[in-house]
Amino acid sequence: MTLTAPDHTQAVPALAAPSLAELGLRESATFDRATIADIQRAAETGIYDIRGWGAKRKVPHFDDLLFLGASMSRYPLEGYREKCGTDVVLGGRYASKPLRLETPVTIAGMSFGALSANAKEALGRGASAVGTSTTTGDGGMTPEERGQSKHLVYQYLPSRYGMNPDDLRKADAIEVVLGQGAKPGGGGMLLGQKITERVAGMRTLPIGIDQRSACRHPDWTGPDDLEIKIAELREITDWEKPIYVKIGASRPYYDTALAVKSGADVVVLDGMQGGTAATQQVFIENVGIPTLAAIPQAVQALQELGMHRKVQLIVSGGIRTGADVAKAMALGADAVAIGTAALIALGDNNPRYAAEYAKLGSAAGFYDDFQDGRDPAGISTQDPELSARLDPVAGGRRIANYLRVLTMEAQTIARACGKAHLHNLEPEDLVALTIESAAMARVPLAGTSWVPGATGTGF
Amino acid sequence: MCGIAALQLRNPQLRPKMGSLLSTMLCEIVDRGPDSAGLAVYDNPELNTLGKSTLSLLGADLEISSADIDALLAELLPEGATSEVRIVGDTTLVSAEVATEDLAGAVARAYPEAVVAGRGERVTVMKSVGHPVEVAERHGLEGMYGSQAVSHTRMATESAVTAGGSHPFSVANDLCLVHNGSFSNHASVRRELKRLGVEFDSENDTEVGARYVAHRLQQGDDLETALVNLGKVLDGFYTLVVTTADSMAVVRDPIACKPAIIAETDDWVAMASEFRALAELPGIENARIFEPEPGRVYTWSL
């Protein structure tokens, strides 16, 4: 790196225009500019705002937790030399062919339809390169996706778009979806722009219509019926495939317990920050609980049933770094799933498309109108020209790189905590920076033994 | 979330077989709720006597002494009469020739921890945690006589797996209610009932339904009207079976997702969550079999 002294001969830039504060203007905290825009948009269009990207509001998250690295009382492992295992087996409770992954970072369910075929292929390539799984979404399994995915989880959703027994038998695991973090209790939505001939064909829908997906499964409700449904899926696939149950985090203690009682091999828990697909903003921002608050509740349910580590817990919703991976696992997850982060790794919201985001009335880092199908990065679109911008081979490499970094980062932390396997991280390796996160994650506030809300601790 | 099997025997000749018929039905709904179970049996002469109140208390180890209760009932018991304490499986029965409220009051004062699971002159309620078939065996269901009976297997949703949280909920004389589904506004209805002076034993949503029905009956509704009113107040998903001293009712919410199937012959009427629970009933091959329509109250009297 070369340092250059500043050149004082250049003209001093003109003074910026006076700030709003200097003009004596004060923005309302209640009616801020985004709120004003929302009200105006509602009044103009008569329909709620629909968007992707999960909750944007600030909620207590993994950033509010810190690890207690080893020093004197505990011994760290030597990085790069002493092994820190990352493998995970998912679904050994009942399935004769459980999934054996090399890293606990998996790719969450995102549909072909919501995403382009190239994006789906890239996710499959990237996941396969590092020995992890990828997941279909609402709309069926594409040959590209199956072909490029070593481990493919087939989602079983209320709409059953594209659901067929041949693909069920081709899948490596089946994920019965009850809900998503962005919208626990809500159905799906895919606007007409994305219902192209191929998407419409796969979903048995007219081309170009707004597709609405049901919020409840058509042929079962509640855990007593779910148990019978899971048994049917097992019978159809001769008890080979692991069966996951995915829930949106709202009452995860009860929902996890009921998923276990219904016979799930794996519970997938999606916090409110999760969700790439489009849904009502009012839903995304106001329904569900943060990932951080959800994990300890689910783990408690598993522990009380004697099923922790026997029924695996996959956590999603706001996983971005290896630290997040390690923190989720320390709180009791067996694996994590990434959605939004994977799309960003593929090139979503990349500043190179700044001019095009501007044309769409957005900006790099803010673009969330995945439902419109006009994604400049060629990911959340069915437009052939835009899709072609994403090279599935290069995209796959980016995904693989990113997954490797997440894994290595998690290992770095685990070694520092003296663990020879990621699964040996535990809540006692963590402290919290804020009272809120301490209460939610059920770990002590840093430097104290205080876990707010817990009985029998405190000063 | 649960399994329900209920049977009303119109033909008295079948009543000695009540226990064995209900056991068969219960075995088939175990998968729907293996956490815990409850049974209610009407008009069993070994358990209930007309003219005598009987309380069904949770647990067999309450160590209740008849003398303690007699002391509190001294003024009320007929000349020379005493209360009677019996253990049936995991249930303690306390009977006396006094009004049920007086007997319940005496038990509550002498044994404040005791939880009343059933009350009345004609019904005994037996509830316990554990595998439903074992619960039934411990109580000797197989050999029981009865005119009506209800069994319930529970997969607890949002409240604890306890005997108290099991169904049926029997909160008024000879009234029992079982539920499959989940009420979505039970907390508000509970608050309103509490404001009206109704007391609760558990956090269970079904208890709210039972207390609501008991409250409406007390206000003068007949069973059918009480259930129509329940549909106006309680939101969510439900299939309910309610039994009284001489009748049985079935109702489902207007969306009607939770399963229910009814079979009826001249000799009996049965309701279950699934057909397989009805498969072995005598004369099932010629029974009228149908699913209750959404939002409609069905009642049958003995």
Next chain:
Amino acid sequence: METFDLKVDDVRALNKAIHQSANGRSFAVEHPGGKHSLAVGVNASLDVEINGHAGYYAAGMNQGGRITIHGNAGVGVAENMMSGIVHVTGDASQSAGATAHGGLLVIDGNASARCGISMKGVDIVVGGNIGHMSAFMAQAGRLVVCGDAGEALGDSIYEARIYVKGKVASLGADCVAKEMREEHLAELAGLLHAAGRDGDPADFTRYGSARTLYNFHVDNSSAY
């Protein structure tokens, strides 16, 4: 003919044997007793006779099988069927033929709520009545009802066609009665014939989508 007596044999063995069978085989199931998941995942042109009442999801995801239930069927009979024929001689419970993509489902008796929910190409012929919310979000295929239909028939229907002979308690959002043209009379005659039923197609009324909910319009917001 291979026979499974479910008083002795378990459902898993039955389904496994069916999955391993080639075209042309036939199976009899005795004492089904309302058990669940009978003959699910059939993937060959073979015959299964279920002699009694079946529980949930009988003949689920059938591909090419000819499956007869001599009795009543529980929730979700022939759910997600792809092809083949499923025949119920008695009544069917909720969600009969849910999300099925193809094949023919014949129910001689009544079908309860949500018959043909989200159907995606299957043909369903019901001899009796159907319950409420039937053909909800029905995407493709034909639903023939020789009796009456319950509340909210065809709510949010897409391109499926419904033929009802009796009364319709009420139509769901975006479902309307439509003209019976020659091609519909011919289509219905074919379906009735395939289901082994008599009846004059001219006695039926056709219902389908008004297609007003296909793309959001603010004036329809109450229907969402």
